[in-house]
Amino acid sequence: MLAFPELFFYLFATIAVLSAVGVVVSSNPVKATLLLVLTFAACAGIWLLLRAEFLAIMLILVYVGAVMVLFLFVVMMLDINLTSLKQRVSSYLPLGVMVMLVIFAELTWVFLSDTPTSVSSDKISSENVGNTLLLGELMFTEHLYSFELAALILLVAMILALVLTLGNFNQTPSKNLDVAKQVRVSSKDRLKIIKMESEDG
Amino acid sequence: MVELIDVLIFSALLLMIGIGGIxxxxKNLIIILLCIELILLAVNTxxxxxxxxxxxxxxxxxVFFILTVAAxxxxxxxxxLLLLFRNKGSLAVDDISELKG
Known part of the structure; x- marks a missing residue:
């Protein structure tokens, strides 16, 4: 009989790995995105078991709630022809499977050969002090400059995304007024007198 | 209790799936972006x-900073991706080969 944390660890790990496989093999991008949301949710459960409560909640709120919803919006806005996405078996299949197996074997070999022994985890969170408080104390003292740098990165990303998507100037000309052009204008440019016959009746 | 090696092998599996997916x-550039998210999730774990x-x-x-940069x-x-789809009308990986010399 498995203990309570182990049982949930294996449950979440199975869900996460299976839905990750689903992300890769699914041919419908909407389904793939939703399966990735499931992977994130299962991983947040594992993070909770590892006492990273603040980050687990942030993964759900920020990542699933904002970033993945952005993905879903974009995927649904793009009018992709679904029949053209049906995967034939790619010619890269042997290479890809080989790379996967080599990476996994190498990582497992390293992990099994030299795994550090675990120690008690009273610094991460304890009965009295929560994980969020400890994380916040560390972040706003020791890592304050990196924190502000992260804000700058987000600002740059936001501006860049706007410039990339709104910046096709030749299709929508800018509405700024060119003063010199307005001053130079004469009555001939604006007014045209045409002679036309008057209609009968 | 869960041992360190269990979590490490779990995240190695996620990393493997992500890299294999790329x-x-x-056919689809969106799946590649999703695979990058998967790899970052493995690293965070x-x-x-x-x-x-x-x-x-x-x-x-x-992990906090990795999440920021990933967003x-x-x-x-x-x-x-949006620009590419607007200009080329498709997201197939094979169509995006303009940087070939």
Whole structure:
């Protein structure tokens, strides 16, 4: 009989790995995105078991709630022809499977050969002090400059995304007024007198 | 209780699936972005496992910054994806080969 944390660890790990496989093999991008949301949710459960409560909640709120919803919006806005996405078996299949197996074997070999022994985890969170408080104390003292740098990165990303998507100037000309052009204008440019016959009746 | 090696192998599996997905996928650029998210999730899980088992909170700080950068990367990646789809009308990986010399 498995203990309570182990049982949930294996449950979440199975869900996460299976839905990750689903992300890769699914041919419908909407389904793939939703399966990735499931992977994130299962991983947040594992993070909770590892006492990273603040980050687990942030993964759900920020990542699933904002970033993945952005993905879903974009995927649904793009009018992709679904029949053209049906995967034939790619010619890269042997290479890809080989790379996967080599990476996994190498990582497992390293992990099994030299795994550090675990120690008690009273610094991460304890009965009295929560994980969020400890994380916040560390972040706003020791890592304050990196924190502000992260804000700058987000600002740059936001501006860049706007410039990339709104910046096709030749299709929508800018509405700024060119003063010199307005001053130079004469009555001939604006007014045209045409002679036309008057209609009968 | 769960041992460190269990979490490490779990995150290695996620990393493997993510990298394999980038290799196997030839039809859809969106899946490649999703695979990058998967790889970053595996890395974050690794950091959190080590933070727990080595009793060092700096690992969790690092995960926080990785999440920030990943969000920025997702936003810019999606903007590029949108532009690409507007200009070329398809998202197949094989069509995007203009940088070949």
């Amino acid at each position: 290799f196997l996928n030839r 690794n950091f959190i496992a080590f933070a727990y088992f080595l009793n060092d909170l700096n690992g969790q700080i690092f 920025a990367e997702a936003a810019i990646g999606l903007a590029i």
